[in-house]
Amino acid sequence: MERIIIDMDEVIADPMGDMVAWYEEKHGLKVDYDQMKEGSWVRGFPEQHRQLVLERLYSEGFFRNLSVMDDAQDVLKEMNKRYEIFIVSAAVEFPNSLKDKHDWLLEHFPFFTWRQLVLCGDKRMIHGDYMIDDHVRNLVHFPGKKYLYTAFHNREIEGYDRIHHWREAASIFLK
Amino acid sequence: MERIIIDMDEVIADPMGDMVAWYEEKHGLKVDYDQMKEGSWVRGFPEQHRQLVLERLYSEGFFRNLSVMDDAQDVLKEMNKRYEIFIVSAAVEFPNSLKDKHDWLLEHFPFFTWRQLVLCGDKRMIHGDYMIDDHVRNLVHFPGKKYLYTAFHNREIEGYDRIHHWREAASIFLK
Known part of the structure; x- marks a missing residue:
């Protein structure tokens, strides 16, 4: 086989779809898909909020509900x-x-x-x-x-x- | 490289050493090392206690403290x-x-x-x-x-x- x-x-x-939906709902801001092209969808989030995004990514439960x-x-x-x-x-x-x-x-x-x-x-x-x-x-x-x-x-x-x-x-x- | x-x-x-020490202390019984030779150290524990051993093996924390x-x-x-x-x-x-x-x-x-x-x-x-x-x-x-x-x-x-x-x-x- x-x-x-x-x-x-x-x-x-x-995970990207979940994070974008959560972010746009919570912050009322749009993600910039063009910035993701450097190899990571985290780059699509405004720089001042990337730490929040990373914290959510590392938290227990995030990957359970995708x-x-x-x-x-x-x-x-x-x-x-x-x-x-x-x-x-x-x-x-x-x-x-x-x-x-x-x-x-x-x-x-x-x-x-x-x-x-x-x-x-x-x-x-x-x-x-x-x-x-x-x-x-x-x-x-x-x-x-x-x-x-x-x-x-x-x-x-x-x-x-x-x-x-x-x-x-x-x-x-x-x- | x-x-x-x-x-x-x-x-x-x-893990075997930890489980044997815990078991012999808790139950005052000896493990039979000869029974392990079929490919699993769990077989060394008396049959009536194997379920307890497996439950401990599957529990959170067991592998953290070996x-x-x-x-x-x-x-x-x-x-x-x-x-x-x-x-x-x-x-x-x-x-x-x-x-x-x-x-x-x-x-x-x-x-x-x-x-x-x-x-x-x-x-x-x-x-x-x-x-x-x-x-x-x-x-x-x-x-x-x-x-x-x-x-x-x-x-x-x-x-x-x-x-x-x-x-x-x-x-x-x-x-």
Whole structure:
């Protein structure tokens, strides 16, 4: 069975969407999506409020209540029957998120088991046939076929095959 | 730099030793080390108390207070200068342990960073040049050089090069 390594944040979970909605509601200010293009959606928030954003990102519970990316559940349920799938999240930077991410994954993707979750700091030792990730820093060491999952912060990056949404992943992996 | 994948429990941390000390103190009964040889130290505890042992194993805080294996700190501090080291623990089965393991590692091994910790359910996608682990099920998929770290539960297993203690690891990796 071929192995697919799939990222969590900005790929199957939507922390940026949650943070933007919370911020615009709380502060009545708009986020600047153009500023995200340097590789982090945190840069889209006005500088005077970035510390607040980071504190919320590091707090217990933030990753427990995120929205699921459109169509990820249906498509991954089918992919899980045909491939060996691991959900790999560079989450150790956020130690309060570790149990939240476990609980979130098994709630929203009940066809996965705990054996399929990997929480790490760096992905360079993770091997597989395919990797789907929104960060070039994770894809760059990967020995298999790489797909950049499109997010606001990576819009301007060239040179990678992309997956723009989970229906497109289905057209690649479930054809 | 060559990469070494190092397990946590029974290799750098001592959950079995902690549980045995707690059990013998609490119940005044001895653990049967011969029963561990089937691959799990939990089998060393009398059957009527195994549920208690498992409950303690799954509880928050258990992995936060474990003893460090003899000489692991000094030897790994030196190895960390010469190798790319990742501490990889199949801990996702115990979601309450995830933050505890992060905090424990960075307290007792302050020369490691969060980037070097991996918490997973299965290790088959982890690649490196060397793996040190007390479980054959983790070593069996590994493509590099494998070392079985000796524990009571694996005493009878043959066919693997072994590391019996961290001074022996030093003689292999720091010569």
